[in-house]
Amino acid sequence: MKLDADYGIFLANTILNFIKENSVQKLDFIASHGHTIFHNPAENYTFQIGNGPYISSITGIKTICNFRVQDVARGGQGAPLVPIGDKLLFSEYDYCLNLGGFSNISFSEKEQRIAYDICPVNIVLNHYVAPLKMEYDDKGALASTGNLDKNLLEELNSLVFYSDAKPKSLGYEFVVDTIFPIIDKCNLTIRDILRTFVEHVAIQISRKMNSNSGKTMLVTGGGAFNTFLMERLQAYTKTQLIIPEIPEETIINYKEALVFALLGFLKDEGKINCLKSVTGARKNHSSGMIFEL
Structure with a gap:
């Protein structure tokens, strides 16, 4: 609870500094995702720190937050929430793929938006380069020099989660309880771990989309900056992978922030921002909590 409050205070002060440095004159609201600490919808909980009342009280600005809790309460996964943005803002692409800590995909099927988490990505890759004093494997350079371990690859690809019915979502708990133990028991070099896990990610993502040519995917x-991962993914599919370039590169970095601002707008307007076809909730709804002075 203290961390929740402290992080809310930190976010509020960071926002105030941003407003000052950029001479922002008018701000309708703050839409804050917070930072996910626990996520286990099967056990009826999800928790994002970054206390909304503190942000609102310190900044003096209406704050919209806690976007996931209501969806879990209505029987949903509370994730992914970005697909409403994919539907409204990026509908020209057949698929929208986000490669963050976890990979998730979004697409339209039979006039419904479908989306779900696919597999862990950076949360695993970054973990294994941390002992090398690296924040991440730049462009996948280290992974590209490793050897593929077929036994590890086969065990990862056979995990039950990948054959579970949708909707579904992933959290850090899955990585700690399932992924790390499988990898660590193999006693591989860091390069070989990275090489094998990149292949695993490419295979899992490619299995979730139509491989016919003529399809497009926004990444x-x-x-998306992991060149080696992109090469391996492209090797498994004919779908054209579209990675925005400068100046659109900001979409790569800030697409989720952009969409959560949209989620906040929809909540403020009382409009649907959470789709049951995506999360598995009992009905479409307008999710989030609003705090204002």
Whole structure:
């Protein structure tokens, strides 16, 4: 609870500094996702720190937050929430793929938006380069020099989660309880771990989309900068992978922030921002909590 409050205070002060440095004159509201600490919808909980009342009280600005809790309460996964933005803002693409800590995909099927988490990505890759004093494997350079371990690859690809019915979502708990133990028991070099896990990610993502040529996929998130991962993914599909270039590169980095601002707008307008076809909730709804002075 203290961390929740402290992080809310930190976010509020960061926002105030941003407003000052950029001479922002008018701001309708703050839409804050917070930072996910726990996520286990099967056990009826999800928790994002970054206390909304503190943000609102310190900044003096209406704050919209806690976007996931209501969806879980209505029987949903509370994730992914970005697909409403994919539907409204990026409908020209057949698929929208985000490569962050986890990969998730969004697409339209039979006039419904379908989306779900696919597999862990950066949360695993970054973990294994941390002992090398690296924040991440730049462009996948280290992974590209490793050897593929077929036994590890086969065990990862056979995990039950990948054959579970949708909707579904992933959290850090899955990585700690399932992914890390499988990898660590193999006693591989860091390069070989990275090489094998990149292949695993490419295979899992490719299985979730139509491989016919003529399809397009918008790729965003930090993983879009992993050149080696993109090469391996493209090797498994004929779908054209579209990675925004400068100046559109900001979409890669900030697409999720952009969409959560949209989620906040929709909540403020009392409009649907959470789709049951995506999360598995009992009905479409307008999710989030509003705090204002």
